Amino acid sequence: MTARPHAKSPRALPGAFGRAFSMERLPGLVGQMVLLVAIAWLAWHGIANFIGNARALGVSIGFGFLRNEAGFEIAQSMISFGPASSYRDAIVVATLNSLLVVVLASGLGTLVALCVAFGRLSTHPLIRGASSLYVEVFRNIPMLLQIFFWYFSALALLPGVADSYELGAVLLNNRGLFLPRLLLTSTALWALMAALLAFVLLSIALVRAVRLRFGPLVLVFFSAVMLALCLAPLIVIHVQFGLDRPTVEGFNVGGGFALLPELIALTLGLSIYNSAFLAEIFRAGILSVPRGQTEAAATVGLTGVRAAFLVTLPQAMRLALPPAAGQYQTLAKASSLAAAIGYPDIMQIVGGTVLSQTGQALEAMALVVLLYAAINLVIALAVNLVNRRLFRAGRR
Known part of the structure; x- marks a missing residue:
């Protein structure tokens, strides 16, 4: 009878795993560590060199300048901004x-x-x-x-301010497109946000009600309640809303949003x-x-x-x-x-x-x-x- 080959001892597996790790994974990990150290060294010396040159030139470092007055205008701004702004x-x-x-x-x-x-x-x-x-x-x-x-070509062909295209409350000329702007007080703004939030939440609830297959009468009643809850904040403060329409004023356009x-x-x-x-x-x-x-x-x-x-x-x-x-x-x-x-x-x-x-x-x-x-x-x-x-x- 031929002798069976001896099975490998379980104790030999950790050693084999260690050799495989050292031959395959370890060189890659060492290379990555060397690369990270080199990048950190370059970044450190670059920052130190910049700080030394800035101090030699008397240039301040940091973001404290963000609090200073800007002193310039911006042609288009979605919030209030002027030369006195920071x-x-x-x-x-x-x-x-x-x-x-x-x-x-x-x-x-x-x-x-x-x-x-x-x-x-x-x-x-x-x-x-x-x-x-x-x-x-x-x-x-x-x-x-x-x-x-x-x-430089297409928009330059638009007429001047005096000959602006009027599309209802909208004006179009070579100065741009002028849209009416909604004037809101702080109370009206909060009411509008409440109405939008109510609309989103109730819309989600309505979608879930449709998925649950409620009857048509229930859906109609739910939709009416949703509409009333969304419009209630707006109806209460309707007098605080206003519309600023753009108008031609000589060689310029006043009002509205440009x-x-x-x-x-x-x-x-x-x-x-x-x-x-x-x-x-x-x-x-x-x-x-x-x-x-x-x-x-x-x-x-x-x-x-x-x-x-x-x-x-x-x-x-x-x-x-x-x-x-x-x-x-x-x-x-x-x-x-x-x-x-x-x-x-x-x-x-x-x-x-x-x-x-x-x-x-x-x-x-x-x-x-x-x-x-x-x-x-x-x-x-x-x-x-x-x-x-x-x-x-x-x-x-």
Whole structure:
């Protein structure tokens, strides 16, 4: 009889594991530690060198300058701002202006991208050809060139203030788009916020009631109560609301809220350029939906548009949102091109005016980096929350 080979002793396993760890994992960990130490050493010496040079030149270091008086005006401000305001207020105004551009361009770009994506999948040859031409043309023209076109060519053709286009309470001329502004007292503002909060909470409750399949009479009664609760705060203080309409006053426009030509050009340039890429992302997501889903929607009587929004889009967005999030972040970072046409955004105000007046180059550019990073992280968080909700809805 042949002797059986002796089984390996369990005591030998820790030694074998240790040898495998030292041969495979340990060199990589050592390399990472060496790299981290080198980066920390370079960062420490860079900071020490900067502090030494600043002290030698008599330049102050820190963010104490944010409390100082700014001493300049900002052409567009969503909050009250004047020369007596601080640099901190200027940074807040610049951030709000950048957020306004990002929100407007993202919303408009998404709507255009959805239309173009469905147009490229249309059976009509003219619509399909026009949508394909849109994508191929606008995604191959540099974004800065498109912004220059809208600012120096298209908007320059608008009439002067005296010959403004009047669209009800809205004025449009070469100075920008002037919209009516709602005048609110502090009490009216709190009442409006209470009404919006009541509307959101009651809408969520109504959706849950529909899912629980309450009777039609209960839903009608619940909707009436929801409407009354939302309108009650507004009815109580209706006398405190006012509307400030823009009016032509000689060679200027008084009243209202102005959207500068720089804002319009930047919004159009960013939205059109990025919509060409978003359209391809959405089209890929739509093509990933099985054909049986649309056929099933047709069998229950859903038309093309209703089937697209109720059946196709919710499933397509699960795959399209992650790459679309990267495109939205690209749009947010590209909004820094506003400095090329003088729009008062983060790069123009913080990285330009504040830096040149205070001489705090490192602090100003650090704020620019942190603000843009924060905006992109918020976009990523919002898209992830929406995507997670879509996946939860798909599992039900």
